[in-house]
Amino acid sequence: MNVIERELTILLVENSADDASQIIKFLKEEIIKPIIHHAKTFDQARESLTRGFHYDVILLDVSLQDNTAGKQVSDLGQLANDIPVIVLCSGSDKEFTAKTLSPGISDCLRKSDLNGSYLTKSIAYNLEKKSIAHKLRDSEERYQSLFSFSPIPMWVFDVDTLKFLNVNEAAIRNYGYSREEFLNMTIKDIRPEEDIEMVESIVKANKKSGIFSWGEYRHIKKTGELIYVDIKSNLIEFEGNRARLVLSLDITDRVRYMQAIEEQNERLYEIAWSQSHVVRAPLARMMGLLNMLSLKKTGKKEPKEILELVMSSARELDDIVRDIVRKSEVIKNYKE
Incomplete structure (x- = not known):
């Protein structure tokens, strides 16, 4: 189901071909009629805006080679006039982006968080905010x-x-x-x-x-x-x-979803730790005892006593495996 069910003209300012391709894919998945103009540089974006092309929204990558100064971001905001400008940044750009945000810049999204729904909801939200701002000025x-x-x-x-x-x-x-x-x-x-x-x-x-x-x-x-x-x-x-x-x-659902993922990761870490550490102890004992039997170097211990020790280690290993299976089932049920 499309989040935005109307035609939108979007200016995407992005110098990475891979990132641009992924963003365009997100937009086409969620917007019923997206018309996307791709500018690879700030100069290309400025040219499009000064020529009078109409855009509903601008998506701006702050990592552009020719867009490293806050003044250029501000300039683009002024050229955009009242067009919503959504800044796309990496984690390292976050502090810079916060400083450059002004009434001309509508929103800032981390690229690592992007998906079709998140991006288009931000677009829809900022288009709604723009609409509200226009009507506030009316009366x-x-x-x-x-x-x-x-x-x-x-x-x-x-x-x-x-x-x-x-x-x-x-x-x-x-x-x-x-x-x-x-x-x-x-x-x-x-x-x-x-x-x-x-x-x-x-x-x-x-x-x-x-x-x-x-x-x-x-x-x-x-x-x-x-x-x-x-x-x-x-x-x-x-x-x-x-x-x-x-x-x-x-955004409670989104935050709780991320918290659930973190909890699952913690459980998976516990399982991995068990597999790499806890399992090795009884397994090593069993291998040592069986080696003693095979070489007939049991010392003062009777073979029967050695076998009992092997069974004890086997039962311990079985308990560990059962615990791993149980934790895996908990994660499976949690995801469902």
Whole structure:
């Protein structure tokens, strides 16, 4: 099933042929009618934009040879005007990308995390955000309508008091609080106690810099359920207050899936360790005892006693094998 069921024109700025091929494959799997223009360099991308080609979204690789400076990323954001620019980065590019993010840059995705669904959901999310931004500029009345009925949980909070100033229906449904309850709370009330100091620090830093803010955090619903969310926010003026507009995307399933993989890896490591260490002990004893019998060098021990020792080691080895099988079954059932 296609995530985006409409035609999209996409500018892909990527100098790696292999990475470009994989990204194009992802897009074709998830978008019903993708029209993809591939630029291998920043200069080619700039030429396409200055010639007036219309694009719905731009995918930008920050590791381009001619795109090593933050100024060029910023320039592309300005050339793109209001076209969503999604930066694709490696782990080593993450700090650089965070510094270059601005209102012209919509999102940043690690290449190592990419798959068709993740990429196109980010595109859909940022296209929706772009649509919302356009209508916010049209009129306060239209903004309120879009804000209230967006399928993505959203809210506005005061950057000085941290109090909620407005929430939409999706936030009310997702977190379980009524509108009145939200408006009598601060953003600290939906955070785990141990995360509050970090939240206060981030809000304080962003209030000074005024930058676009994004990241993954933990929230708590009214029921006490802990969820993981991808937060995007920016400074706005709301009813005379300096505030932040926040979009909260629930990524709990994705995080728990990754945690499940890590747990499986731990179990597999235990099995591998057993095979390479625990199994060797009884096996070595059995081989030594059988060698003694074959060479008839049993010393003071009777052959029967030697055989009993062999059986004891065999039973120990059998228990180890059974434990490995049991752990393998646990992993199999966990995956199912």
